[in-house]
Amino acid sequence: MSSGKAEVVSARGIVKAFPSAAGPVAVLNGVDLALRGGESLAVTGESGSGKSTLLHLIGGLDVTDGGALAVLGTDLRTADDRARAALRRERIGMIFQQFNLIPSLTVAANLAFQARLAGRHDPARVAALAGALGLSQLMGRYPEQLSGGQQQRVAIGRALAGQPPLVLADEPTGNLDEATGDAVAALMLDLVRQQDTTLVLVTHSLRLAALCDRQVHLHAGRLA
Amino acid sequence: MTGRARLVLAALMSHWRRRPLQLAMLLAGIMLATALWSGVQAVNAEARASYAEAADRLGTGTLDRLEPAPGAVLTTADFVALRRAGWIVSPLVEGRLRAGEGRVALLGIEPATRVALGPAEGGAVAEGDLLAFITPPGLGFADAEVIRELEGADLGGLTVAPREGLPPDTLVVDVGIAQRLLNLGERLTALVVAPEQPPGLAPLEQVAPHLLRKAPQDRADPEALTGSFHLNLTAFALLSFIVGLFITQSAVGLAFEQRRQVVRTLRALGVPLAEVLGVMAAELAILALVAGLAGILLGWAVAAALMPGVAATLSGLYGAEVSGALALRPVWVLSGLGMALAGAGLAGARGLLRTARMPLLAAGQARPWAVAAARGLRRQVLGAGALALALPLCLAWGGLVGGFAALACGLLAAALLLPVVLDAGLRWLAGRVRGVLAQWFVADTRQQSGGLSLALMALMLALAANIGVGTMVGSFRSTFLGWLDQRLVAELYVNARTEPEARAIRDWLAPQVDAILPIWSAEVPLRGQPGRVFGVVDHPTYRDHWPILRARPGAWNEVARGTGVLVNEQLFRRAGLSLGDSLDLPGGALPVVGVYSDYGNPSPQAIIGQDLFDARFPEAPRLNQAVRVDPDRAAALAEALRDRFDLPGSAVTDQAQVKAVSLRIFERTFSVTAALNVLTLGVAGIALLTGLLTLASMRLPQLAPVWAAGLTRRRLARLELARTLALAAATALYAVPVGLGLAWMLLAVINVEAFGWRLPMQISPELIARLGVAALATALAAGALPALRLARITPSQLLRVFADER
Structure with a gap:
């Protein structure tokens, strides 16, 4: 942990509810969170506890109903869709449970995709990442030709290729078997630390959570 | 476009690299829609350009003309008198010249005075040709096609030289040569008036009081006459365009569905x-x-193939000359590209709207079409209801455009209701079938019918159009044949070259035949439209056979006495006449005593007694006559006539020949419509294929469990084909009443507006059965490839449905 570093995520009293037939259902009910550069944080909790919702709010994929939320200096309460998109594109790497690769692009094109979007494409870095992720031999393949573990490694590479200061990972091993999940998680954490990148990891796995610098548990809409 | 936008575009377009067939279908949809639209527009643009060119070249485009008043004659003496009085005019002779089986337009000009009217007018004759042009036997000019037609024709020694840029189907000669070739003596058709005249001219009423000055807009305009034909073609092109759009919509809609996850990923990554x-x-x-x-390239080919038929139709039906060749005109190229863009925009609008409304965090599964279609059913019912309400409003609006708008409303409402009716039918069936496979088959068909609804709507529209137009043409044909039998009763028709010759022929024939019936007519404006008045003698040929639709008792007696007039149906309907109404004619008005059907032309006509005709139109040419004779003697008499008067073969025709020529013109008239019908059905077949192929890729999750439960791939493929055939058969069944409704609209609304006549509808079960078979054949052709692919699918592809990696 590097306590002298700038605050990457700052959340104060975040509230989020979703509409339902029986009226709004509060998912986050006053969440406070502070995260500094280079830190890795695991968010655990039961299904439906709001882990992914918190991650989506930090990533600017959704907006809070109340409270204050700033990510990498951007006030997400006031940022419009375009500003939130720019934040994600240029400063955040995202890793999804479903991998979310672009099925019609090759592994090489998927790996470089977000870095190119951000205008920070470095072929040497992509090649190095591919080597580190064990993808060098698979660069010409399409996602459907890969196993789940391979696809998730591509997703991790895509998130890190542009060297973003923040990576958000939503159940990155949820679709993988235990051994593969462990290997992929170890690889991800290793690369994140090498880059001194801040990581927010949402997971069910206490074993995976234990690998992070800090752990928080989400229960009844609050962090414990 | 920014680098980022290019990257996003490349990511989106990479979808097509993985699905080339889907891309091909999308391109085919837009291409076919554009081809049929721009092909017909090319035909229309060419025809309009021909009308304009002909009008300019004939001096009818922008210049005033002096023409004889009804019953009067314009002669060379009038030309001389006007020139002496200082008028700058140029004489014109227009007529038709027999050339083999057909006819070409003959245009007689006077080159010296025409030069004064403008550069285009005298342009046909170069200075070096002038002497040969004006000196008998003369020099004429025509395009290569006309020269070919004229081969072997008796032109009295006239030399015909090729010349580009002349009006189509026209031979241009000196005015004197034209008078000789048409046996007009000193008569002229018109005098073209130069726009700039010397000051202080003696007024026309003083120099030539029997002549009328006509501005261009006062004269019969071929474009106005043929407007309905072109509107008809445009309506067909629009129908084909819509059917083509269904293909596009099908492929674009699927692409949007398949790329929902990619779009979400792009947005999650910051786009x-x-x-x-x-x-x-x-x-x-x-x-x-x-x-x-x-x-547009394909449209060019379609237009080139259609153009000769269109030219023949316009010439045969309207006397409008259009070149059979095709020129590249920017209007239709731009219109084609515009329609392609507009069509693709229309097809993609729904997808774009849904993408815009798609929540960023929704589940990433491709939404099955069936679900989307089911949600759309209620909206489709509402849309169909709105269109059904608009239909009577369009009819009340009236006119040809109102008629076509009503047609469009009816067809679109029927198309929108098709998925609703199919769904209701399948729901009804689902509760009645027994056996697990049959239940699955019906349930799965219901689910799939949503995804295929656009293609089925396209097929239904194409079938309905075929049934509608086929029934209309069939009704027209049989009515036309009956009408020909009534109208062409005489055994022989004889056309003389000069009036003395005509008199000699009548004198020679009189003792040998049962009756000689003059066919003499004069051009007369009827209720403001250019029309023609015929004189008829009182003879049972007319009383017993003439196709009278409605008449007062004793109508023929009144006609014979010269106290009544018969009018054709188009004049009767267009002028809103009733029996007993008065019709203005040169020499005084007459009451309308009867109406007869007249499917030979769209112009107004009237019939009066021969004596009255002779009195009122003494200058009308008296060249043609019908001859009643024992049918067994007709052939020998025709031969004898030709020998005796040295008549060309075409001057004496028998009933069968005239009927054959009339029928040939009729068939040619509808050959273009028939071609467009077939093309529309073909496009609908491709729409069905597109729908099936694109759906096939999404069907695996539904088929794999059934395969796993023990059905072979081959059996699944057979069931898929059976499903397609069943849906096509149901669609064809639905198309029958829609098509018959369309036929009724064409016969009772469009034809009345376009031609002024209404025909009885005659339903042809044979036509309907034939189209039913065509629908099944189309479905079989479209369903075969997806079924074959399913039969050959590998087990591993099916197993992937159950695998986590999918």
Whole structure:
């Protein structure tokens, strides 16, 4: 942990509810969170506890109903869709449970995709990442030709290729078997630390959570 | 486009690299829609250009003309008198010249005075040709096609030289030569008036009081006459365009569905929604332009194939001369590209709208079409209801455009209701079938019918159009045949070259035949329209056979006495006449005593007694006559006539020949419509194929469990084919009443507006059965490839449905 570093995520009293037939259902009910550069944080909790919702709010994929939320200096309460998109594109790497690769692009094109979007494409870095992720031999393949573990490694590479200061990972091993999940998680954490990148990891796995610098548990809409 | 937008575009377009067939279908949809639209527009543009060119060349485009008043004659003496009085005029002779079986237009000009009217007018005759042009036997000019037609024709020694840029189907000669070739003596058709005249001229009423000065808009305009024909073609092109759009909509809709997850990923990775939408629109525009250009090329080929038929139709039905060749005109190229872009935009609008509304965090599964279609059923019912309400309003609006708008409302309402009716039918069936496989088959068909609804709507529209137009043409044909039998009762028809010759022929024939019936007519404006008045003698040929639709008792007696007039149906309907109404004619008005059907032309006509005709139109040419004779003697008499008067073969025709020529013109008239019918059905077949192929890729999750439960792939493929055939058969059944409704609209509304006549509808079960078979054949052809692919699918592909990796 590097306590002298700038605050990457700052959340104060975040509230989020979703509409339902029986009226709004509060998912986050006053969440406070502070995260500094280079830190890795695991968010655990039961299904439906709001882990992914918190991650989506930090990533600017959704907006809070109340409270204050700033990510990498951007006030997400006031940022419009375009500003939130720019934040994600240029400063955040995202890793999804479903991998979310672009099925019609090759592994090489998927790996470089977000870095190119951000205008920070470095072929040497992509090649190095591919080597580190064990993808060098698979660069010409399409996602459907890969196993789940391979696809998730591509997703991790895509998130890190542009060297973003923040990576958000939503159940990155949820679709993988235990051994593969462990290997992929170890690889991800290793690369994140090498880059001194801040990581927010949402997971069910206490074993995976234990690998992070800090752990928080989400229960009844609050962090414990 | 920014680098980021290019990257997003490349990511989106990479979808097509993995699905080339889907891309091909999308391009084919836009291409076919554009091809049929721009092909017909090319035909229309060419025809309009021909009318304009002909009008300019004939001096009828922008210049005033002096023409004889009804019953009067314009002669060379009038020309001389006007020139002496200082008028700058140029004489004109217009007529038709027999050339083999057909006719060409003959245009007689006077080159010296025509030069004064403008450069285009005298341009046909170069200075070096002038002497040969004006000196008998003369020099004429025509395009190569006319020269070919004239081969072997008796032109009295006239030399015909090729010349480009002349009106189509026209031979241009000196005015004196034209008078000789047409046996007009000193008569002229018109005098073209130069726009700038010397000051202080003696007024026309003083120099030539029997002549009328006519501005261009006062004269019969071929474009106005043929407007309904072109509108008909345009309506067909629009129908084909809509059917083509269904293919596009089908492929674009699927592409949007399949790329929902990609769009979400792009947005999650930081691409703003507006940029995603902009890039998707740009992608669609690029595809539309590529396919649109290919469509225009195909349209060119379609137009080139249709053009000779259209030219023949316009010439045969309206006497409007149109070149059979095709020129590249920017109007239709731009209109084609515009339609391709607009069509693709229309097809993609729904997808773009859904993308714009798609929540960023929704589940990433491709939404099955069936679900989307089921949600759309209620909206379709509402849309169909709105269109059904608009239909009577369009009819009340009236006119040809109102008629076509009503047709469009009816067809679209029927198309929108098709998925609703199919769904209701399948729901009804689902509760009645027994056996697990049959239940699954019906349930699965119901689910799939949503995804195929656009293609089935396209098939239904094509079938309905075929049934409607086929029934209309069939009704027209049989009515026309009956009408020909009534109208062409005489055994022989004889056309003399000069009036003395005509008199000699009548004198020679009189003792040998049962009756000689003059066919003499004069051009007369009837209720403001250019029309023609015929004189008829009182003879049972007319009383017993003439196709009278409605008449007062004793109508023929009144006609014979010269106290009544018969009018054709188009004049009766257009002028809103009733029996007993008065019709203005040169020499005094007469009451309308009867109406007869007249399917030979769209112009107004009237019939009066021969004595009255002789008195009122003494100068009308008296060249043609019908001859009643024992049918067994007709052939020998025709031969004898030709020998005796040295008549060309075409001057004496028998009933069968005239009927054959009339029928040939009739068939040619509808050959273009028939070709468009077939093309529309073909496009619908491709729409069905597109729907099936694109659906096939999404069907595996539904088929794999059934395969796993023990059905072989081959059996699944057979069931898929059976499903397609069942849906096509149901669609064909639905198309029958829609098609018959369309036929009724064509016969009772469109024809009345376009031609002024209404025909009885005659339903042809044979036509309907034939189209039913065609629908099944189309479905079989379209369903075969997807079924074959399913039969050959590997087990591993099916197993992937159950695998986590999918």
